[in-house]
Amino acid sequence: MAVAAALLLLLLVAPAAYAVQHIVGDRSGWTETVDYSDWVRGKTFTVGDTLVFNYGSSHRVDEVTRSDYTNCETGNAIDSHSDGNTIVTLSKAGTMYFICPVLGHCSSGMKLAVDVVATSGTSPATPSTRSGSSTPSGATTVVNNGSILGFSLVLGVVLAIMS
Incomplete structure (x- = not known):
């Protein structure tokens, strides 16, 4: 006994293993009115965390290379989304880049660079997985990983x- x-x-x-769900832009979402350089400041993004992009029909989300991010190049997306509620799992360490490919949006600041850090015991990276979700916008939340x-x-x- x-x-x-x-x-x-x-x-x-x-301790339980937790991942953090980051609502991109917090309550404002994925829009032209947010300074995403400020939004990432002070946040830690770890392998296993997710980014939730909430946006209207006038926006999209493209994952792009560093060069395409810097130059707001919209023709070579690694992955493209237009569902209004995009979830991106951060599956590998390194920097991930996102832009809105709608004409003029990226150049007006609708772009996001996220530095992802490895967790202890993280295995080699696999491609990012994406899926839709009904997660409401709001502050960063902690999600249990099973x-x-x-x-x-x-x-x-x-x-x-x-x-």
Whole structure:
């Protein structure tokens, strides 16, 4: 019984793995009115985090190379989105670049460069995954990476053994 209680206590104090969901532009979203250089200042972007781009039908999101970001070149996108609610998973360390390819938007400041840092134990990178979501815009939120489910399963097994 003491071993089971010690194991349960260990599970309760073990840190869970969390990813951060960054709402690009916070409440303003992906728009021409936000200074994205200021928006990234002071934020840490880590492999596993996500960027959520919320925008209207007059905007799009293109992931581009550094050169295309610098020159606001819209013809060579790595990936392109126009769904109004784009989620980009930061799957590798390094800088990722995003622009709005609508004529004049990038040159007026609608571009984002994000420096992504590796986490301890991060494995080699895989291509970024994207999908739609109904996440509302707002402040940065913390999202659990499945640790609660794993914890719940282990806790259930421990409690079953203790019974």
